[in-house]
Amino acid sequence: xxxxxxxxxxxxxxxxxxxxxxxxxxxxxxxxxxxxxxxxxxxxxxxxxxxxxxxxxxxxxxxxxxxxxxxxxxxxxxxxxxxxxxxxxxxxxxxxxxxxxxxxxxxxxxxxxxxxxxxxxxxxxxxxxxxxxxxxxxxxxxxxxxxxxxxxxxxxxxxxxxxxxxxxxxxxxxxxxxxxxxxxxxxxxxxxxxxxxxxxxxxxxxxxxxxxxxxxxxxxxxxxxxxxxxxxxxxxxxxxxxxxxxxxxxxxxxxxxxxxxxxxxxxxxxxxxxxxxxxxxxxxxxxxxxxxxxxxxxxxxxxxxxxxxxxxxxxxxxxxxxxxxxxxxxxxxxxxxxxxxxxxxxxxxxxxxxxxxxxxxxxxxxxxxxxxxxxxxxxxxxxxxxxxxxxxxxxxxxxxxxxxxxxxxxxxxxxxxxxxxxxxxxxxxxxxxxxxxxxxxxxxxxxxxxxxxxxxxxxxxxxxxxxxxxxxxxxxxxxxxxxxxxxxxxxxxxxxxxxxxxxxxxxxxxxxxxxxxxxxxxxxxxxxxxxxxxxxxxxxxxxxxxxxxxxxxxxx
Numbered sequence: 189x190x191x192x193x194x195x196x197x198x199x200x201x202x203x204x205x206x207x208x209x210x211x212x213x214x215x216x217x218x219x220x221x222x223x224x225x226x227x228x229x230x231x232x233x234x235x236x237x238x239x240x241x242x243x244x245x246x247x248x249x250x251x252x253x254x255x256x257x258x259x260x261x262x263x264x265x266x267x268x269x270x271x272x273x274x275x276x277x278x279x280x281x282x283x284x285x286x287x288x289x290x291x292x293x294x295x296x297x298x299x300x301x302x303x304x305x306x307x308x309x310x311x312x313x314x315x316x317x318x319x320x321x322x323x324x325x326x327x328x329x330x331x332x333x334x335x336x337x338x339x340x341x342x343x344x345x346x347x348x349x350x351x352x353x354x355x356x357x358x359x360x361x362x363x364x365x366x367x368x369x370x371x372x373x374x375x376x377x378x379x380x381x382x383x384x385x386x387x388x389x390x391x392x393x394x395x396x397x398x399x400x401x402x403x404x405x406x407x408x409x410x411x412x413x414x415x416x417x418x419x420x421x422x423x424x425x426x427x428x429x430x431x432x433x434x435x436x437x438x439x440x441x442x443x444x445x446x447x448x449x450x451x452x453x454x455x456x457x458x459x460x461x462x463x464x465x466x467x468x469x470x471x472x473x474x475x476x477x478x479x480x481x482x483x484x485x486x487x488x489x490x491x492x493x494x495x496x497x498x499x500x501x502x503x504x505x506x507x508x509x510x511x512x513x514x515x516x517x518x519x520x521x522x523x524x525x526x527x528x529x530x531x532x533x534x535x536x537x538x539x540x541x542x543x544x545x546x547x548x549x550x551x552x553x554x555x556x557x558x559x560x561x562x563x564x565x566x567x568x569x570x571x572x573x574x575x576x577x578x579x580x581x582x583x584x585x586x587x588x589x590x591x592x593x594x595x596x597x598x599x600x601x602x603x604x605x606x607x608x609x610x611x612x613x614x615x616x617x618x619x620x621x622x623x624x625x626x627x628x629x630x631x632x633x634x635x636x637x638x639x640x641x642x643x644x645x646x647x648x649x650x651x652x653x654x655x656x657x658x659x660x661x662x663x664x665x666x667x668x669x670x671x672x673x674x675x676x677x678x679x680x681x682x683x684x685x686x687x688x689x690x691x692x693x694x695x696x697x698x699x700x701x702x703x704x705x706x707x708x709x710x711x712x713x714x715x716x717x718x719x720x721x722x723x724x725x726x727x728x729x730x731x732x733x734x735x736x737x738x739x740x741x742x743x744x
Contacts, residue, residue, distance in 0.1 A: 192473030196486040199475055204463045205349045207277055213239035214281050214351075215246055221379045228252055228375040230368035234354025235375075236343045239278060244351040247379060249282045253289035254386040255374035256339065256355055259367060260295070265358060267322070267334040268296040268401070270314055272306025273341035274437040274503040277462035278351030282341045284391045286353075291394040292387040298336075301402040305437035307505035309595070309609035310409045311338045315360035316580075316603055317408065342437070342504035345478045348464045361576030361606030410444045415598045417615045418623065419449040425622035430495035430511075431614075432457045432488035434477040435464055436503035438611060445611075451618075456491045456498075477502050479509030479610075480592040482517045489516055497621055497628075499614035506608035507592045510617045515629035520592035521551035521644055525635055526628045527613065528554060528586055530620050531596060532561040538585050538601050545575045545587035548684050548695055549646075549704045549717040554588075556639040566686035570706065572608055574687060579606045590717070643727040644719045649735070651707065651714045655742045659707045659714065662694045666741040672698050673720070673729035694741075696734070701726060703734040714738070 219226040219242050226242045228235050228251065235252060237243025260269075271286055273279040280303075290297050298314075300306045318336040335358040343352030355363045355371060363371070378386050394400065413419060422429075431453055433439040439460060446453040459466045468486040470476040478484045479500040488500050488511055498511035510518045528544055543564040546554045558565035566584065568574035572593060578584025579595060582603055588594035593608035604612070617628050624631065636642070664680035671677060675698035683690055693706030693714075703718040716734050720727035 191471050194469050194473055195471045195483040196468050198468050199465055204465050210239055210277055210349055214278055217242050217245055219247055228372050230372045234352055236352040238349045240349055246285050249285040250289055250386050250388055251375040251378035252353055253286045254378055255371045257293045258374055259371055265335055265337055267336045268298050270298045270311050270338040272311045274305055275435055275460055276343060279341045282351055286339055287394045288388045288391055291397040291399040292389045297400045298403050300405050306405055307437045308340050308607055309505055309605050310405050311340050312360040312605040312607035313409055314405055316605055319358055344504055345476055345502035347474055347476050359576055359580045359606055362573040406441055406444055410448050416604045416612050418619050421622040422618045423450040427618045427622050428496045429453045429618050430456050430491050430498040432500040434500055435460050436501055436505055438501055438505040479507050480520050485509050485517050497618050501610040505610040508610040508613035510628055512627040512629035518629055521590055522632045523628055524588040525553045525557055526631045527616055529557045542585035545584045547589050550590040551642050551644055552719055553639050553642050568684045568686045569689050569691050576606045640721045642719055642721060643724050647716045648713045656707045658742050659693050662741055667737055669737055672696055673726055673733055675699055701730050703730050705738050
């Protein structure tokens with residue numbers, strides 16, 4: 189993809205969304221359920237869409253919320269539901285719609301006081317804490333009566349015109365596929381039936397119903413951070429931290445973190461604006477709050493030499509971006525590798541039996557690091573949901589995705605949360621500098637000297653729906669190649685080696701390289717991820733052959 193000529197430049201007025209139009213469409217447009225693009229579709233991160241495309245509006249949210257209530261009743265979940273939302277324009281509107289349905293169904297609801305924003309990891313951590321208090325241990329499979337679950341209203345780092353909603357069951361993490369498929373099917377049936385069966389009341393009635401409890405989620409979360417991060421080390425080392433919240437839901441948490449734990453934290457951007465007009469444009473010229481993109485993070489990069497470490501997060505705070513002086517924005521794979529190596533070295537109370545979880549499209553340097561620490565590397569398909577069970581029962585120490593999302597256990601080896609947490613990954617970068625005296629970027633250079641330099645890329649290519657459907661049927665029998673870019677092929681995988689779950693695509697490996705191909709869950713695209721430990725030229729050879737191999741297999 190060609191880089192837009194204004195990528196990294198501050199958005200102009202002409203780049204901004206028409207907020208009145210966006211909000212009017214949310215309330216006034218009825219989705220056409222015969223159009224697949226306007227139906228409820230739960231991907232790896234819930235349902236996403238835009239009111240401007242009739243794919244995210246009031247009817248969708250009413251139907252989805254009633255479907256979630258139906259699931260809760262079927263599963264016997266009778267405790268309160270935590271509802272959080274981020275700073276996207278459609279998020280607050282959807283929040284109101286959610287409360288209209290939950291209160292009509294007499295579901296007890298907990299929300300941040302004063303209509304405050306609530307980040308994804310805070311909802312997850314609060315669910316874990318509440319259910320630990322009820323059962324004496326988190327995520328008991330034997331007694332789910334009165335357990336807490338949650339709805340989080342966010343499209344993550346998506347553009348300002350988008351909305352999103354995702355369900356986290358009592359284990360605190362993203363819902364399993366069997367749950368989301370049920371919610372999706374029931375929600376679409378409600379839309380087909382013109383919302384017949386959906387119970388709802390007017391928002392004014394909802395707020396006076398007695399079913400909504402306004403609480404403070406900030407204080408307990410901020411206080412608990414000392415359980416997972418060595419905040420004393422950061423304070424003693426006087427690490428100067430620059431933070432760009434990218435206008436996200438965690439913006440008001442940082443002052444509490446600084447005050448509670450004595451940290452030197454400066455917000456370089458304190459703006460909250462539903463048009464996100466303060467953002468610099470991403471590589472394609474769109475406003476996108478992607479903290480792994482140097483173009484979207486250009487505002488923070490301008491401050492990189494003024495602080496010991498700089499960090500940024502996406503609007504719901506389940507992703508992280510790490511900026512180091514002299515190096516700039518770290519590649520997400522590089523930081524995951526550094527974080528894992530550091531934690532395995534300095535978390536002395538973690539059991540040696542704990543696994544490290546990685547998605548199959550994350551860098552293979554993680555495998556080499558785990559091997560050096562004599563730890564199992566658990567490779568799973570794309571999607572953080574595959575780490576939930578292991579984080580919940582404390583059998584996985586760390587779960588991370590190549591898209592800059594991760595979480596890990598408390599210092600004592602107990603569960604912190606079961607969803608991605610951008611706060612703790614950001615603060616861990618400061619801890620690494622405080623304890624080792626080296627920034628994560630400097631530490632990654634040392635890791636490449638030990639394990640080899642990695643050359644990694646991802647390429648998106650268009651694909652028609654017929655070929656896209658064939659991806660799930662690909663297997664080792666679909667390919668006849670014996671070598672890849674001059675090396676013998678060591679494995680052709682259609683299922684992840686860590687849990688034998690279907691990849692939904694294919695991964696081909698050699699001694700010093702690999703590629704993986706899988707279709708996009710939301711667009712007419714397929715993605716090729718590739719890595720070489722030899723050279724950029726070798727990486728290009730892997731990509732070229734991968735494209736031919738995939739095209740040949742899909743034509744068969």
